[in-house]
Amino acid sequence: MIRNTSVVQTIMSRPKVLVTSCDTPIEVVEFLARRCDVTVLPYVSPTEAQVLADLPGHDGVFLYGCADVNSQFFDIAGRKLKVAVAVSTELAQLDVQEMESRDYHVGGTLMHYHTALAQVAVMLLLNARRRPLESCILREEVRTGSRPQFTPVFDHHLRGSTVGIVGLGVLAHEVMTHLLGFDVGKFLLLGDSPKRAYRELVDEFVSFDNILTHSDFIVVTLPLTSETRGLFDDAAFYKMKQNAVLVNVGGPAVVKMSSLLKALHEGAILAAGLDVVDRESVPNYRELLGQPTLELGPRLGVTTNLSSEERCIYAALRILSVLVIRPIMSTPWEL
CATH class of the missing domain: 3.40.50.720 (NAD(P)-binding Rossmann-like Domain)
Known part of the structure; x- marks a missing residue:
């Protein structure tokens, strides 16, 4: 039987997720790594240039630091990118009009604090x-x-x-x-x-x-x-x-x-x-x-342990809900 190897590789490959700060809670990184190949940038507070330099080739981005999700961000990410979630309290970090004009899943974590x-x-x-x-x-x-x-x-x-x-x-x-x-x-x-x-x-x-x-x-x-x-x-x-x-x-x-x-x-x-x-x-x-x-x-x-943890967990859940196409449970540990 002839098998289409390109299709098999697409189905079996794990999505790639970029985590933009090494200060991200290790529990959240390990949770993402259960379903994805995770790259963590070696910076606590990366500059926008550092984020954009490692952006290409990833299906999802866990934004934990400085980076504006705008037209430049999408152009550099390319069509492989499917979802980006900012662990942020500012909508200004997300270019809403640009998001709506492209077929991407992008969001923040405002509701968890x-x-x-x-x-x-x-x-x-x-x-x-x-x-x-x-x-x-x-x-x-x-x-x-x-x-x-x-x-x-x-x-x-x-x-x-x-x-x-x-x-x-x-x-x-x-x-x-x-x-x-x-x-x-x-x-x-x-x-x-x-x-x-x-x-x-x-x-x-x-x-x-x-x-x-x-x-x-x-x-x-x-x-x-x-x-x-x-x-x-x-x-x-x-x-x-x-x-x-x-x-x-x-x-x-x-x-x-x-x-x-x-x-x-x-x-x-x-x-x-x-x-x-x-x-x-x-x-x-x-x-x-x-x-x-x-x-x-x-x-x-937004600096209480509980509110920060909730926002990180929710951001990870949003990324996984897009990349692995599974329903979001009440807690990430149930996935």
Whole structure:
């Protein structure tokens, strides 16, 4: 019997997966290796050039570090590539329009850190309104004699306040759920029509300008995209209440840092809390650390062991679901 060897080799060959960082959990690499031939780059934080250099010849890519999935990425990968998943919290890493124009499976892992990040949003909101850093500075001035007596810093209550949420999705829902225990007076959500999933939580669906002008506290949950970049600029801050508090747990450059620092310096808003900082727009990071009305916790929300592990596992599952064509179970160890 004559056998078509090329067809047999295609059927029997294992898919090849590129893992872009040697810092990827070994359990995840071993899990992928059960079904695929895995290449792990010898870099903790590879540059985009290093990723692209090893990209050709792989069926799947596990992106754990710096690399934008754009037209250049696809051109270098070639038609052999079937799936790429970014263990990332930023949609900006994925060129959505380019993805839709080509027949590739590409995605991220945004949904696997919402609970942890919602808790960080509440922490930043509480700290920003209670201003513990400012209180510590005042106490130190009293201790050193540069201030005659300690004057307490008065905060603004969440109870009865209006909280505006700029963003939709699971993260926005989680933030509102976590704030329910603080007796918030009203939730405003960005949107022009009621959404069924939020009806029990949200009092009003309003425009961006309405959120800015009526909210005592604003929590940003929007991911970074070309449309959301620089959304909170000078004009936005000067529409906000002077006693308003802004918290950003979304994309870093959604809030324009120069505008935020200006607003804090000039008293346009009371305080802010950031889980993400656009480092490119702040050359001197120490400038932020000296702001008494700015609470910082860079990316605490996605650095818990559980949230990081969940995102890596989910990314591996997405790759295998495309390459080995098997149904996704509740845990990877069941595959």
